[in-house]
Amino acid sequence: MLLEVRNLSKAFGGVKAVDDISWSLEAGETHCIIGPNGAGKSTFFQLLIGRQRPDSGAILLESSDITRTHAFERARLGLAVKPQTLGVFGELTVEHNLRLCLQRAAGGHVLELALAEELDQLGLSGKRRFLARELSHGEKQWLALGMAMATKPNLLLLDEPTAGMSASETEQTVGLIKTMSGAGTAVLVVEHDMAFVRSLSVATTVFDNGRIFATGTLKDIEQNEDVRRLYLGKRGAMKLRH
Amino acid sequence: MQRAWSLINGEVEPGRGAVFWTAFVCLAAFMAILPLFVGRFTILNMNSFLLMSFMAMGLALLWGVAGILSLGQSAFVGLGGYAYGVLAINFANVTGQTPLALIGGVATAVLLAAIMSWIIFNGRLRGVYVAIITLVMALLFETFLNQTAGPQWLVGTAHLGGNNGLGRFSGDIQELPSLSVGPGSWAIELSGPSLQLYYANLMLLIICYVLLRMLVNSRFGLALNAIREDQERTETLGYDVRLLQSIVFCIGAALAALSGVLYVSWGNFITPSMFGVASNILPVIWVAVAGRRSLFAAIVGAVVLQWASQALALQGEYALIVLGAMLVIAVLLLPEGLISLATRRPRPQVGGAGHAP
Numbered sequence: 001m002l003l004e005v006r007n008l009s010k011a012f013g014g015v016k017a018v019d020d021i022s023w024s025l026e027a028g029e030t031h032c033i034i035g036p037n038g039a040g041k042s043t044f045f046q047l048l049i050g051r052q053r054p055d056s057g058a059i060l061l062e063s064s065d066i067t068r069t070h071a072f073e074r075a076r077l078g079l080a081v082k083p084q085t086l087g088v089f090g091e092l093t094v095e096h097n098l099r100l101c102l103q104r105a106a107g108g109h110v111l112e113l114a115l116a117e118e119l120d121q122l123g124l125s126g127k128r129r130f131l132a133r134e135l136s137h138g139e140k141q142w143l144a145l146g147m148a149m150a151t152k153p154n155l156l157l158l159d160e161p162t163a164g165m166s167a168s169e170t171e172q173t174v175g176l177i178k179t180m181s182g183a184g185t186a187v188l189v190v191e192h193d194m195a196f197v198r199s200l201s202v203a204t205t206v207f208d209n210g211r212i213f214a215t216g217t218l219k220d221i222e223q224n225e226d227v228r229r230l231y232l233g234k235r236g237a238m239k240l241r242h
Numbered sequence: 243m244q245r246a247w248s249l250i251n252g253e254v255e256p257g258r259g260a261v262f263w264t265a266f267v268c269l270a271a272f273m274a275i276l277p278l279f280v281g282r283f284t285i286l287n288m289n290s291f292l293l294m295s296f297m298a299m300g301l302a303l304l305w306g307v308a309g310i311l312s313l314g315q316s317a318f319v320g321l322g323g324y325a326y327g328v329l330a331i332n333f334a335n336v337t338g339q340t341p342l343a344l345i346g347g348v349a350t351a352v353l354l355a356a357i358m359s360w361i362i363f364n365g366r367l368r369g370v371y372v373a374i375i376t377l378v379m380a381l382l383f384e385t386f387l388n389q390t391a392g393p394q395w396l397v398g399t400a401h402l403g404g405n406n407g408l409g410r411f412s413g414d415i416q417e418l419p420s421l422s423v424g425p426g427s428w429a430i431e432l433s434g435p436s437l438q439l440y441y442a443n444l445m446l447l448i449i450c451y452v453l454l455r456m457l458v459n460s461r462f463g464l465a466l467n468a469i470r471e472d473q474e475r476t477e478t479l480g481y482d483v484r485l486l487q488s489i490v491f492c493i494g495a496a497l498a499a500l501s502g503v504l505y506v507s508w509g510n511f512i513t514p515s516m517f518g519v520a521s522n523i524l525p526v527i528w529v530a531v532a533g534r535r536s537l538f539a540a541i542v543g544a545v546v547l548q549w550a551s552q553a554l555a556l557q558g559e560y561a562l563i564v565l566g567a568m569l570v571i572a573v574l575l576l577p578e579g580l581i582s583l584a585t586r587r588p589r590p591q592v593g594g595a596g597h598a599p
Contacts, residue, residue, distance in 0.1 A: 049478060075480035083478065089471040092464075096254070100468050103461045104480050147479070 001063065002027040002155060002186050003048075008057035010043055017043035018054070019210035027154070030177065030187040032197050032218075035207035036231065041190045042084070044207065045159050048188075049081045050074045061155070076104075080153035084160045087144035090133030094124050097132050097143060101150040114150075122146040138169045145173070149180060156180060156187045162196045174199045194231075198222075206230070250452055252459025254467060256536045256585040266538070273444055277437055286435035291548040292443040293504035294319075294525070298544035299454055299537050300497030301525050306534030307458055308490045309470030311369070313522050314376030315498045317383055318351040320516035322499025323506040324387075325350035327408045327418045330506075332398035340421045340507075348499040355495030359488035366484075368473070377522060384517035407513035421507040434508045443504065447541065450497065454537050457493075466490055520562070524551075527565050531572045533579025543579075 003025040010018040018040045025031055035041050046052040048059065050071035058067045066074055075081070089097050095115065102114050119125040122142050127135065132143060141161070148156055158177070162170040170193075177200065181187055191197055197204060198218065205215040206227050214224050221227055251258050257266075277285055297319050304310045326340075326347030334340050358379060362372055391404025403409050408418060420433040423442075432439040457463055468476040469483055477483050506512050515521065525544070532543025547565065554561040576582055 051474065070482075071474075071477045072480050072482050075478055081478040083475065087475055087478075089468050089475070091471055092467060093253070096464055096467070100464055100476075101479055103464070151480075 001025075002029075002061070003188075004060040004063075005048075006058045006060070008044075008047060008054050008059065010047055010052060010054050012043075016210045018047060020057070021210070021212055023205065023212065025155070025186055025188060028181065028184050028186055030181045030200070030202040031189070032200060032202055032204040033188065033190045033207060034192060034194070034197055034204060034221075035213070037192070039207040039213075040210035041192070041207050042159065043210075045084075045157065045190050048157060049079070049083075078151075078154035080148040080151055080156045082144050082148040082156070082158045082161060084163065086140050087147060088132040088135075088140050090131065092132060093128065094130050094132055094135070094143060095119070095128040097147060098150055101147045105151060118146060118150050137164055138166065141165055141169070141173075145176060149176075149185075153185060156185050158187065158189045158191075160191055160193070161189060162191070162193055170196055171199065246456070249456040249459045252455070252463075254463050255455050255458045256533075256581065257538050270444075270448060274441075277440060282435045285437065285440055287549070287552065288545075289434060289436075289439050289443060289508050290505070291545045292440070292447060293508060294501050294548060295447055295541040295544045296450060296504070297498040297501040298525055298528055298540040299450065300494035301529050302534050302537050302540035303454060303458070303466075303497075304490060304494040305526075305529065306536070306540075307463065307470065308466040308487065310487060310491065311373045311526075312376040312491075312494065313373045313526065314378075314380040315494065315525055316521035317376070317380035317517050318355065318495040318498035319502035319505065319521070320380075320383060320512065320514075321354060322347040322351045322502030323512040323516065324402075324408055324502075325499075326503040327506050327512060328397045328400040330419045331400040331408075334419045334422075340419060341423060344421060344500075344503050347503045348496050351495045351499030351502070352492050355492045356488065359491040362491070363484040363487045377519075380517045380522050381519070384514045387514035387517065405514055407511050409511075418506050418510045418512070420510060421503065432504070432507045434510070439504075439508060446500075450500075451537060451541065458537070462486070462489075524565065527569045529579075531568050531579060533581030533585075535578060536581045536585070539579055539581035 001024050005021060005023045008018055008021045009016065021040075021044065033041050033044065043052065047054050050066075050069060050073075054067065058065055060066065061074070061077055061079065064077075066077065069077075081087070089100070092100075098115055098118050099111070102111055102118065106114055116125070119128055124135075124139065124143065124146075127139070132140060135143065141164070145158075145161065148158070161177075162173050165173065174196070177187055177189070189197075189200065201218050203216070204218050204221045206213040206221060206224075208230055213230060214221060214227050216224075251263075276288070280288075297315055301312065301315050304312055304315075324347075326343045329343035329346040330340050334343060358376070361367075362375060367375065387402060388405050390402035391406065393401075395402040395404075401409055420431050420439075422429045422431045424430050430438045430442075432442050458466070465476065465481050465486055468479070468481070469486060473483050502512075502516070505516075524547075528543040528547045529540050531547065533539035547568075551561040551565060554564055572579060
């Protein structure tokens, strides 16, 4: 078991954003978490990366308790993150963005080689001197993903990785995630774009009201009447509001 | 050797390459021969301008690089100066050694900075709250020291002296010793109008500048830049943001305290006004107008604007108004300071600008 969550709860005011969730992820597994807005996905994500502290429950990474561990220590334990907001440093060059991720693990010649390799993989070698804010939106997303993966983590947490991407960029991202997964990295994707989840086609958990609503293969989920009603209901409600 | 040079000439700190270094060497050479052409009074003034550059560089490092705006850097100048003075008064006559008092002055400021940074960064304060808490710290010192005129405020033989400032408690002699470096009769005294202080200032400044450049271009410096941009993201990349912030805060305090010690050595006096609002705001103006992202601009800004305020002060009470106006104009028109006129980078061409590692 790579990541295990036991009876995790977090409330804001009186609202239980995450309500007694128990869940786990095997090493090398790719898993999606979906759910309507306000289902608790993002809070769950924040709890996993250490930006929020749970009210109760425990988080275990490779059987050691990381519930009270700082975000930076979790990163050092092999947990990489791509946050929902663009995870790049706009005023730093592309090269410096990647250097930041790589320099903790390696130095000297090894660092330069790793850097060149990473730039090459991302197709950004020609733009290494660009400031990250000068890149196109898609390129920024790529860079952010590249930064999360550069350290060869055990576990990669992606919060809405395809937000604002074009269809072809989304398709490329799916390929990238599959490559990572093939290389043995466990990937957890929090997403609400169903098209993306469909093309990824992996085990999926549905959140609603801070609880796990359903879990299973994507096929199970798609054929689950309750899930359909949940999504349809919310969408209907949203249409009414507009 | 090559590694050291690549750190000094690195890409993180603005200003690099042949043109910059030629200008740098020319300026250093000009400063080195300046005493041949000017009188003792100019050297006296120049000494007081140069010695504040250490604090200005510290502020550029804190604010421009790490994104921490401190409005209390002069508190560390003052504390360094007071601690140096107290130690020098008590021990210099016995041992003849003021360098130990120098170390003591810097150490005292760093100790306070460590405590302050624990409060500030452990409490996750940022932005305007850091500015407020550092200014309040400075004003607390000012208020406290202003009421130490009574005879009970003695530290050994040093009298804190209220708003008259620190002095020796023996009748009328209110004198603080200058730094004196070297053994016995070879000792060099770094007093106000002396060339010794001038060249010591200049050499220390170049050494500190080069060391700070190396720091900014190092891994540590890159992490500081990242913290300025996005603290949370830097944390998720495995950096202990609070530790790094505390370290840079202490470095800034150490540089400020060095300014304070040199200030006391220069003027043989220090008063609580060093902790006041004006003392704390002026360095922010020097650094903002010249360019907070560049250590070099901080030095130039500190020297030129101190010279300008003194020149203006001779014309009347307009110096603060003019400096305030300069700050407003700089913030509106050149948010990165005057240096940005020189370092504005052209948009790089795809592929062309890259270099082999």
